[in-house]
Amino acid sequence: MSETTTTSATDDETLLARARAALWQAVSAGDEPAATRAVFAALDDGAATEHVLLEVIAAVQNRVGEEWAAGRLTVAREHAATAIHERVIAAMAHHAPAPPPGSAGAVTVACVDGEWHALPARLLAEVLRHRGHRVDFLGAHVPTPHLIAHLHQTAPAVLALSSSLPTRLPAAHTAITAVQAIGIPVLVGGAAFGADGRHARLLGADAWAPDARAAADVLGRGLPRPSPGAARLTVDDLPHLGDQEYTLVMRDRRGLVRDTLTALEERLPAMRAYTGAQRERTAEDIAHIVDFLAAALYTDDDRLFTDFLLWTGDVLEARRVPARYLDPALAAMTEHLKDFPRTLALLARGRAALRARDTRPPVPGPASHHER
Known part of the structure; x- marks a missing residue:
């Protein structure tokens, strides 16, 4: 040089x-x-x-x-x-x-149904515009039926689909298979698909990129169109879903959150003095745990659940709440879900991961959990 x-x-x-x-x-x-x-x-x-x-x-x-x-x-x-x-x-x-569009193909950029973090997708859309693509940016939270109707009308060369939250992976899977069924390839990106793209491969995406620049490079080389046809069945990609545990846990989500909250109040007497707002925030935290548990069941990926629990533990301790407070919630879920063997195994691995991290000293932070 x-x-x-x-x-x-x-x-x-x-x-x-x-x-x-x-x-x-x-x-x-x-x-x-x-x-x-x-x-x-x-x-x-x-x-x-x-x-x-x-x-x-x-x-x-x-x-x-x-x-x-x-x-x-x-x-x-x-x-x-x-x-x-x-x-x-x-x-x-x-x-x-951006310069006028060149010969690069038209790209639709959208966020998965239920995904509200649109900034990564927006950054990709702007990078693509400056590389000569015609870009149709749809923004956050695009329901799959509306996405398919739009793609029928516009017929882009590629759909770039973004998701930051692993809890949206089931919705991403639905979108990927439906879009491929109309003959449009799907490039996916965002934290939901894993730092190594493992969830992109699992869900059958045509391509994955770790960041906007890599995504633009992939699109610059072009993606072949899949053959139009009937959408794949979910169990074709994910045969482990045949046990119905994901479906049953999601169907009982509200009851699971409610019963876990009730069990926590019995196990942690201090919770009985919580204000309505504190109790609501705790219920939201439990709901997040359930959603990540369900996503791990969908993908059959232990790391998705344990990584979330460890991250949550770090966030709690930054707010001066010991991460060990998560274990009673997992114990309550274990009792509620005793008839689901794959779910019980996930919960056991999550509890083991939290016990291992609890040997670390608390991380000092400026605010309590219920001041978030």
Whole structure:
């Protein structure tokens, strides 16, 4: 590499680092004009649009999530930062417009039914526009029947489907098989599909990418169209679902949450003094556990459930709530679901993972669990 190239790369990284610092300061303060100025300054100084999207905005958004998980950023401030980033991206379309579409194929970008985290999909849509694709961005939470009707009308070359939450994997599976049945290939991405893409392969997606740049590279090479035909049955891809445990757990979801909450109040007397708001938040936490348990049953992936429990334990301890408080909830679910062997095995592995992590000292944090 020449000295000129090295200097240029170093200058670019310095420019992007300066933009990241300025954008972080702006979104931390909820200052949208300052956030816009930070991004526009980087563009005006010569930073490539794709680099600003991914090395500045996406990087700061990742830091926002990390700060929330560590208890140093409130939910409201996290939502505000995301909203600022969305508006800054929209403003970039006027400040640094994408070139006219080239020969690259048309791509529809959408979030899975029930997936409200649209920023990763929006970042991909903008990267694709700047690489010459015609992009149809549908945003968050696109119900599969409406998605199929739209694709019949628009006939894109590819659907890029995004999901951040593993609990949306059953809905993603439905969308993947339905879209392929009308002859359109599906590229998937987002944290829901695993850092290694294992859930993308499991659900039969045509391609997977770990990030927006890799997704754009995949789409730039093109994807072959699947042969149109009848949608596959779920058990064709996931024969373990033949035991019906996923279906039965989801059917009893409300009762499972209710009974687990009641059992927790018996096991943890301090809960009897909870306010209505505290009790509601606890019920929401239990519902999240049930949803991840169901997703692990759907995919037959222990790690999906245990990783969620360990992450939840870290979040709780950042708010000065011991992670061991999760175990009574799992014990109550074990009693409720005693007739489901695969579910019991998952719960046992989750409890074992939590016992292993409980040997670590608590992580200090500024707020209690019920101040979230």
